[in-house]
Each structure stands twice: as C-alpha cells, then as structure tokens.
Amino acid sequence: MRWSKPRPLAPPSGRLSRGRLVPAALAFTASILLASTLLLNSSPEEKRITIYSNAANYSLPVLERNGDEYIGLLEVFEPLGSVNAKTNGPHWKFRYYDIDSDFTAGKTRARIRGSDYDLPASFLLENGRGLVPLSCLGTLMPRILGGPVTFNQNSRRLFVGNVAVHFTAQVSKTTPPKLVMNFTAPVNPMIATEPGKLRMAFNHEAVVAPGSQALTFDSKVIPDATFRENNGAAELVVAATVPLIASFANNGRTIIIEPVPQTVVPAPTASVPRPPASVSIAPPAPSVPSNIRRYFAVVDPSHGGDERGASLTGQLAEKDVTLAFARVLRQELNNRGIPTLLLRDGDSTLSLDQRASLTNSARPAIYICVHAASQGNGVRVYTALVPTQAENNGPFLSWDAAQTAFQLLSRAAGNGLVAELHNKQIVARSLIAPLRPLNNITTAALALEIAPPSTDVDQLNSPTYQQSIAAGVAAGVADVRSQLEAAR
Amino acid sequence: MIPRHLIIAVAILLAITLGMSLYVWRMRGRVDRIEVSATDTQPVAPPVAGASEQVTLYVAYDDAGVLRPKPVRIPLPVGRQERAAEILRALLPIYEDQFSPHPLARGSEIRDVYLVDPGLAVIDLNAAFADNHRSGVLVEELTIVSLVQSLSANIPGITRVKILVEGRDRDTLAGHADLSNFYDVPAVTQVVAQLQNAQ
Numbered sequence: 001m002r003w004s005k006p007r008p009l010a011p012p013s014g015r016l017s018r019g020r021l022v023p024a025a026l027a028f029t030a031s032i033l034l035a036s037t038l039l040l041n042s043s044p045e046e047k048r049i050t051i052y053s054n055a056a057n058y059s060l061p062v063l064e065r066n067g068d069e070y071i072g073l074l075e076v077f078e079p080l081g082s083v084n085a086k087t088n089g090p091h092w093k094f095r096y097y098d099i100d101s102d103f104t105a106g107k108t109r110a111r112i113r114g115s116d117y118d119l120p121a122s123f124l125l126e127n128g129r130g131l132v133p134l135s136c137l138g139t140l141m142p143r144i145l146g147g148p149v150t151f152n153q154n155s156r157r158l159f160v161g162n163v164a165v166h167f168t169a170q171v172s173k174t175t176p177p178k179l180v181m182n183f184t185a186p187v188n189p190m191i192a193t194e195p196g197k198l199r200m201a202f203n204h205e206a207v208v209a210p211g212s213q214a215l216t217f218d219s220k221v222i223p224d225a226t227f228r229e230n231n232g233a234a235e236l237v238v239a240a241t242v243p244l245i246a247s248f249a250n251n252g253r254t255i256i257i258e259p260v261p262q263t264v265v266p267a268p269t270a271s272v273p274r275p276p277a278s279v280s281i282a283p284p285a286p287s288v289p290s291n292i293r294r295y296f297a298v299v300d301p302s303h304g305g306d307e308r309g310a311s312l313t314g315q316l317a318e319k320d321v322t323l324a325f326a327r328v329l330r331q332e333l334n335n336r337g338i339p340t341l342l343l344r345d346g347d348s349t350l351s352l353d354q355r356a357s358l359t360n361s362a363r364p365a366i367y368i369c370v371h372a373a374s375q376g377n378g379v380r381v382y383t384a385l386v387p388t389q390a391e392n393n394g395p396f397l398s399w400d401a402a403q404t405a406f407q408l409l410s411r412a413a414g415n416g417l418v419a420e421l422h423n424k425q426i427v428a429r430s431l432i433a434p435l436r437p438l439n440n441i442t443t444a445a446l447a448l449e450i451a452p453p454s455t456d457v458d459q460l461n462s463p464t465y466q467q468s469i470a471a472g473v474a475a476g477v478a479d480v481r482s483q484l485e486a487a488r
Numbered sequence: 489m490i491p492r493h494l495i496i497a498v499a500i501l502l503a504i505t506l507g508m509s510l511y512v513w514r515m516r517g518r519v520d521r522i523e524v525s526a527t528d529t530q531p532v533a534p535p536v537a538g539a540s541e542q543v544t545l546y547v548a549y550d551d552a553g554v555l556r557p558k559p560v561r562i563p564l565p566v567g568r569q570e571r572a573a574e575i576l577r578a579l580l581p582i583y584e585d586q587f588s589p590h591p592l593a594r595g596s597e598i599r600d601v602y603l604v605d606p607g608l609a610v611i612d613l614n615a616a617f618a619d620n621h622r623s624g625v626l627v628e629e630l631t632i633v634s635l636v637q638s639l640s641a642n643i644p645g646i647t648r649v650k651i652l653v654e655g656r657d658r659d660t661l662a663g664h665a666d667l668s669n670f671y672d673v674p675a676v677t678q679v680v681a682q683l684q685n686a687q
Contacts, residue, residue: 309663310623318623352659371664373624376553380626385679387669400669429553432679433629434666449625 049134050232052206053160055080059203059232062134062156068121069134073103076137077144080160085130092123092130096144103130112143155229157206164208169225171217179222179238179257183207186252188349189236193361198244198257202234221259245362249346251305260362261296261339295485296339297477298364301326302371302447305349312374313457319347321372321460325450328466329370332474338481356440360402365484366413366477369438369447374457378427379469381417382447383410384438402442409444409487416483417446417476424472444484448473538565543575546637546680547582548590548630555633555683557641558582572601572609572643576635590630593620599654601639607647608670609639618653621662628665630683637680640673647673 047062049071056079063070077083077096086093090105102111105125110117117140124131132140137158138151150159167183187207189200209227216224225238238244242259249256301322303309309318326342333340341362343355350358359367384403403410414430421428438445450469452459459465540561547558562578564571576598583592595616602610621628632651640646649671652658658667 303663307663371625373626375550375622375624375627380553382625385675387672431626431629431682432675433625434632434669434671435625435629435664436660436666436668439666439669447625 045231047156048232049137049156049158050203051076051079051158051160052163053080054163057204057206063131065124065131066121070124070131071134071137073130073132076141080145085128087125087128090125092125094130099144099146101144103132112140117143152229155234156232157229157234159206159208163206165206166208167210169210169215169217171219171222176242176259177219177221179217179225181255181257182250183253183255186348187255188252188354189255191246191354191358191361193244195243196239196241198238198240198246200236200238200246200255202236205234207234207236222257243362245341245358247342247358248344248348248350250348251346252348254346256345261341295365295481296341297333298341298343298359298362298367299326299329299333300343300355300359300367300369302369304344305347307349309371310373312372312460316458316461318372321450322370323347324461325372325466325470326370328463329368329470329473332467332470333477336474336478338474338477352437353440356402356437359437360440360442364443365481367441367443367445368473368477369435369445371447371449372460373449373451374460376451377453378429378451379421379473380449380451381414381421381428381430382433382435382438382449383407383414383430384441384445385432385434386439397442399440401439403439403445406442406444406487409483410438410446412483413444413477413480414446416480417448417473420476420479421469421472424468424475426469426472428472444487538563540564543578543642544638545575545579545582546634546641547579548634550590550627550630553626553630553683554685555630555637555680568643569601569603572603572639573598575638575642576601576611579634579638590627590634591622592617592631596620603643603646607645608650609643609646609648610650610652611635611639612652612655615654618658618661623662623664625664628661628663629679632661632665632667632671633676633679633683636671636673636676640676649673649676 047064047069048059049062050057050059058079060071060075063072073094074083074085077094081097083094083096085095092103092105094101094103099113101113103123103125104110106122108119108122110119110123119133119136119140121133134156135153138149138153141149141151141158141160145160147161149161150164152158165183165185165187167181169179169181172178172180185205187202187205189202189205192199192201209229213227214224215227221242222238222240222244225236228235228237238257240259244257245260246255246257248254301319303317303319303322305319307319309322312318312321323344323346327345330340330342341364343358344350355369384407386401386404386407397404411430418428418430433447435447438447448469450460450466453465541564542559542561543564545558545560546555548555560578562574564574580592580596580598582588583590584594584596593616595614597614597617599612599614602612604610621631635651636649639649651661651667651671653667661667
C-alpha cells in the first residue's frame with residue numbers, strides 16, 4: 001500500500017485533561033517504539049549503476065567484494081545484444097555477438113579479442129556468474145563493444161555511445177517569471193516539492209549537466225538550480241522564494257516551472273466557517289504574507305501523448321478535445337478572477353500518479369479533470385468512488401483513499417456546477433465514478449465528461465459549444481468559491 | 489549413366505514431396521479458418537444443467553445513462569460459485585444482441601467467478617471483453633456496476649468484488665473506469681441508486 005504525506009498535526013489545544021493524558025502518553029510511547037524499530041531496521045541505500053544506451057536504459061545492483069565494487073558482466077551486456085557465457089573450471093568464457101573474451105577466477109589478466117587486458121582487481125567467479133571490478137567498465141566495455149563509452153564512476157552513470165540528453169534552462173522576464181527547460185529528448189522525471197525547492201529526479205533518463213552543475217538565473221523568484229548525480233540517478237533542484245509547480249509541454253521535451261498562482265483575498269472573519277481538522281492546509285511560503293491565501297484551480301486535460309483516450313470519431317481523439325476544452329475553461333476561470341493551471345498544455349504523456357502528485361504538491365482549491373465521450377449528451381460531473389478497503393491510518397493518508405476527507409466538499413462543488421449548468425440550459429448530471437486520479441487528490445476534486453449536444457459527435461470540438469459549457473463550469477466554480485476557501 | 493532404379497526412386501521422392509507440400513498448404517488455410525471462428529463466437533463454458541430460477545439482472549441503458557433491474561428466468565446450477573458465473577453470463581446475450589441497450593463486443597466472455605474469501609468475489613473477464621470495450625467514463629462505469637450489482641443482488645453475502653482480465657490485474661476497463669481497486673458493494677449500491685435516475 002502506498003502512503004501519501006502525513007496530515008498536518010491537530011490544532012494546538014489548551015492544557016491536557018486527565019482523560020486525555022493517558023492516550024497521549026500511550027501515543028508518545030508508541031511513537032518512540034515505532035521510531036526505534038525504523039532506526040534498527042533501516043539499511044543503507046543499495047548501490048546501483050545505471051547504463052544508458054540506444055538499446056535500453058537499465059539499472060543494476062553493485063556488489064561489494066573484498067572492499068571493491070563489482071558488477072556481473074553478463075548482466076551488463078545482456079540488454080545490449082546477444083550474449084552467452086560458459087564456465088570451464090576456473091575459466092569463464094564470455095561471448096558478445098562474435099567477440100570472445102576469456103577471464104580466469106582470481107586473476108587480473110584477461111584476454112579480449114585475442115589481446116591481453118589487465119583488470120584493476122581480480123576476476124571473481126560465483127556460481128557460474130562472472131564478476132568484474134566496477135572501475136574497469138570505462139575501458140573494458142569499449143574493447144568489447146568497439147565504440148565509445150563514457151563512465152562517471154562517482155555517480156555510477158555509464159553512457160554507451162552518444163545518448164546523453166542535454167538541456168537548456170532559462171528564466172523568462174514575464175510576471176510571474178517562468179523557468180523553461182528544453183531537453184533534447186522527452187523526459188519524465190519524478191517531481192516533488194518542498195518549501196523553497198522543487199526537485200526533479202531523473203531515474204531513467206540520460207540527462208547530463210549543462211556545463212556547470214550550478215545554474216544561476218537573473219530572477220529574485222527563481223534565483224538558481226543545482227544539478228546533482230548520485231547512485232545511478234540525476235537530480236535537478238530548483239530553488240525559489242515561492243511555491244512552484246511544474247508542467248510539461250512539447251511532447252515531454254519541455255518542462256515549465258512557475259510559481260503557484262496567488263490571489264489576495266480578505267483575511268477570514270469570525271463568521272466564516274473554519275476548516276475541519278482533517279483538511280490539509282498548505283504551509284505558508286516564506287515570502288507570502290499571512291493575509292494572502294493561495295486560491296487557484298488546477299485543470300487536468302485527461303489522456304495526452306501516447307494515450308489517445310476514446311476515439312470519438314474517425315479523426316477526433318479524446319485527448320485533443322480535452323486539451324481544447326481545458327484551455328477554454330482556463331480562460332473562463334481567469335476571467336472570473338480564479339487563476340488556473342493546466343497540468344498539460346501540449347500533447348504530452350502524464351501518468352495518473354503524476355497528475356495526482358503534481359496537483360497535491362501545488363495544493364489548489366479545486367482540481368477539475370476533463371474527459372470527453374461520444375455517448376449521451378450534455379455534461380456529467382463526477383466525484384470519486386473511494387475504495388473503502390484503503391483506509392487512512394492515523395496521520396497517514398492512504399494513496400487510494402486520499403480523497404476521503406474531501407468527498408463532501410467535492411460533492412458540494414459538483415452540485416454547484418450542475419446547478420449552474422442547468423441555469424445555462426445545459427443538460428448536466430452529478431454522479432459518483434471509480435475514476436482515478438480523483439481518489440488520490442487531497443482537495444475538492446471533480447471530473448467532467450463532456451458529451452455532444454446532439455447526435456453529432458463533431459460538435460464536441462465546436463468552440464461555441466465548448467465555450468458555453470466552460471462558462472457554466474467556471475460560473476459554478478466561482479459560486480462555490482466561498483465553500484472552497486472556507487475549507488482551506 | 490545413371491541407373492534406372494535411382495531415377496525411379498528420385499521421381500517417387502519428388503512426387504511425395506510435391507504431394508506433401510500441397511497437403512500442408514491446404515491444411516494451413518483450414519487451421520486459419522478454425523482459429524478465427526473459435527476466437528469470435530465459441531462459448532468458453534459448457535451448457536448449464538439445473539432448474540430454472542428467477543434472478544434480477546441490472547441492465548445498463550446507454551441512451552438514458554441508467555441501470556434498470558430486469559427479472560429473468562435462467563437455469564442455475566447448485567454450486568454457489570457456478571451460480572455466480574451463470575448469473576453474469578446471463579447478461580452477455582442482452583449486451584451482445586443486435587439491438588442491445590449497452591452493446592458489448594462479440595466474443596466478450598465471463599471466464600470465471602471465484603468466491604475466494606467470505607464476502608469477496610473475483611470476476612475474471614476475457615481479453616476481448618476489455619480490449620474491445622467502448623471507451624468513456626459512463627459507458628465503462630455502467631458495465632462494471634451492472635456486473636457487480638447483478639452478482640451481489642443474487643448471491644447473498646458478497647461485500648467486495650475484484651475484476652480481473654485474463655486472470656491478471658488491469659488498471660482500467662477501457663481507459664477510464666478503475667480496475668486496480670476492489671469494489672465495495674454498499675458503495676456500488678449507492679452508485680446504482682444514482683444511475684437509476686435518468687438525467
């Protein structure tokens with residue numbers, strides 16, 4: 001079971017009464033025991049090497065033998081082409097296509113392509129598995145492959161041929177500023193945010209540093225970024241004075257990082273209902289005054305990239321309709337003073353987990369996922385059917401049931417949208433659906449399924465039709481703004 | 489000079505080779521035809537022997553986007569697990585009919601139903617069911633809710649349902665409705681109540 005971030009601590013109370021003292025003491029003892037168990041069971045991170053090539057990018061475990069780092073030679077070459085190995089006593093004969101190599105257990109001298117080759121440490125033979133010192137890969141692999149290999153031994157990243165992915169990073173002079181990163185190949189990093197930082201982990205992409213590992217920008221909001229390589233992976237950490245959100249464009253070749261939209265709203269008065277204790281509240285960014293609450297919407301055009309969604313007609317794919325509608329909806333929400341972010345603003349592939357992670361880390365007031373269908377007519381507004389076996393445990397939220405605490409809020413928002421669409425004479429219906437990532441979202445979450453107004457499915461792509469629905473949806477979101485703000 | 493008996497032997501061998509080639513060529517075409525026919529329409533379960541009983545199927549209607557109960561009489565075996573499979577299979581002729589209110593692709597089958605745990609039912613669909621299913625949130629939800637509700641309404645004691653495809657976990661039915669989690673019967677009943685009201 002996956003777990004999302006822990007809930008914020010309960011609001012501070014006054015003095016503990018005697019009735020609450022015993023449970024508090026028990027909880028304290030349990031937390032000490034849990035922490036001790038975790039510390040005792042924690043093991044150091046497994047050492048790995050990542051190999052990037054045109055054939056495949058793969059990661060292998062590094063073994064410790066006699067104080068040196070070793071790697072299985074067969075495993076290194078297996079994804080690259082035809083290999084086989086034979087053991088004959090202490091001799092280990094290795095063949096890559098028609099290139100023969102001969103290694104001897106306990107010896108440093110080997111023969112490759114008929115010539116002698118000296119290993120920096122002894123060759124090891126374990127149950128028919130040939131192990132070579134890791135440090136020799138930079139010279140051993142070119143001999144066998146017959147082509148160039150670049151090996152960064154400190155970070156344990158090995159590049160076979162010209163496979164490195166380069167990137168440029170530039171902060172625009174717009175307000176707010178945007179960090180636009182263009183890569184030479186599509187990338188799909190794991191993205192995480194924390195106060196003052198946005199981290200992108202490139203676990204499977206051959207991304208390399210652009211000259212210097214420290215990047216500085218002429219921006220007070222996004223002043224710098226740092227590129228690091230360690231244990232077979234690369235990481236780019238973008239520093240900022242405000243919370244950031246990332247979005248993908250250009251088929252995954254461009255990542256745009258920008259500040260989470262902020263609007264100034266009046267400080268809550270006594271008459272405004274307070275949020276329930278279980279509702280997450282975004283930690284205030286260092287530079288954001290306390291009377292500013294971030295109120296914005298995230299709109300998620302479903303599908304995209306390789307995933308076309310439903311084929312609505314012979315030419316019309318769901319992913320194109322959802323993107324077109326999402327752009328119209330963003331404009332309508334912006335017109336009503338609700339800043340809006342699109343999770344994708346191009347034809348890029350995003351997994352459901354990525355969509356949920358990006359949304360949860362941005363902490364919007366509402367998440368709206370857009371779908372389109374050829375069946376039926378009008379608009380269907382869905383809230384999550386949360387799996388009940390995935391229960392939240394204490395301060396930890398189950399990934400599959402993260403929406404639980406927000407279901408009432410989501411349904412209230414959904415009903416508001418349906419009422420507003422009815423006011424605009426648009427057929428609309430409120431339903432519950434088993435539709436991810438709604439159940440993974442930690443804020444009010446809705447999905448819209450837009451169906452054509454009549455039997456003519458091509459009308460789904462009509463700007464007029466999309467505009468009328470988007471106006472109704474945006475008006476509905478504006479109507480429930482006070483409820484959404486009260487819950488933040 | 490080549491001996492006469494050698495010439496005769498070579499001629500016989502050539503004739504046999506030619507004959508075998510023609511035979512294999514003809515058989516290959518026949519196997520193709522049999523395979524296409526089997527994957528499209530052949531049932532995967534034997535006919536059922538048992539007394540006819542009345543059950544309530546929950547049938548999806550795409551036009552109104554609703555689910556409606558439909559009493560039918562079908563022969564049901566004695567075993568609880570076999571009954572569960574037959575109840576779901578009774579939905580397929582309705583959905584595969586030419587005038588179906590919620591068409592499923594030909595070849596869609598319920599491979600099996602397993603009652604593996606007190607309260608847990610596992611429905612195993614064949615690949616054609618999921619691979620050829622129409623894509624859309626509502627259309628996929630109607631199929632799943634129709635299966636879960638028809639099963640739980642007629643087999644007492646089922647509280648959770650898991651749906652597999654060809655015995656394996658699958659993320660979604662056809663790109664939308666989630667198959668990675670278990671379906672809780674009380675929650676599905678709540679969805680059914682919503683889906684019984686036309687828009």
